[in-house]
Amino acid sequence: MSKRWPTSRDRAEREILPLNLSLYHAARDYPGGGKAIAAIYGVPATTLQHRLNPNADTHKLTVDDLEYVLEASRDTRILDSLLALVPGAHWFEYDEESSECSEQQLMESVAKLSTQVGNLLTRISEHRRDGVYHEHEVAELKKLKYQLFGSIKALVVVAQQFEGEVRHG
Known part of the structure; x- marks a missing residue:
């Protein structure tokens, strides 16, 4: 019985990914993908997709790209990746709408x-x-x-x- 090599999608579910991979997966999983995110922010879709491609060495992600993908997708994998760079830092999502606690x-x-x-x-x-x-x-x-x-x-x-x-x- 052979063991199946984990795909990047499998890794994304189980591990904290490097930032470039978490951004790639967040954009890929967003409805409409990177093109939809680019359309929201009025940036060239091809450029954003090239920057998000983890295998493209000629295009580098910018802070603006990080902001676009994080704001549109609200993907927690990105936060996990960012805070993994800071030992001891953790995040949690606070629901401000439920100010009353029961x-x-x-x-x-x-x-x-x-x-x-x-x-x-x-x-x-x-x-x-x-x-x-x-x-x-x-x-x-x-x-x-x-x-x-x-x-x-x-x-x-x-x-x-x-x-x-x-x-x-």
């Missing part, structure tokens, strides 16, 4: 955190079976760890909001 929201945050902890422990257990951590396994565990840290921060924010609603007496 006990239900708090419980949902705890449930999400528990699921992520369980997923991380399951993957660690699976990767330890052979006694060797391979590079792709370490990359996957690192991504799960960063997601877990983001969920912890989100839980703290929700808990602090809920704290203000507690009534004594």
Whole structure:
């Protein structure tokens, strides 16, 4: 039985990718692709697509390209890639629309955190079976760890909001 070599799409789901690859995948997965993003911002579609191509050495991404793809796609892989460059930095998405915090929201945050902890422990257990951590396994565990840290921060924010609603007496 042969082992299938992981595609870049497989890697994008399991690992934190280098920034150029996360931008490429975000644009490719956006409805209409890079052409649609270029149309939104009024830039030449061919130029943007060449810059996003990870195999094109003659075209380099600019900060503007990063902004266009991130703003249009809101793809979390880009944020993961950016913050992987800064040790100890993590991000979480804060939902400003739900300024009121309920006990239900708090419980949902705890449930999400528990699921992520369980997923991380399951993957660690699976990767330890052979006694060797391979590079792709370490990359996957690192991504799960960063997601877990983001969920912890989100839980703290929700808990602090809920704290203000507690009534004594």
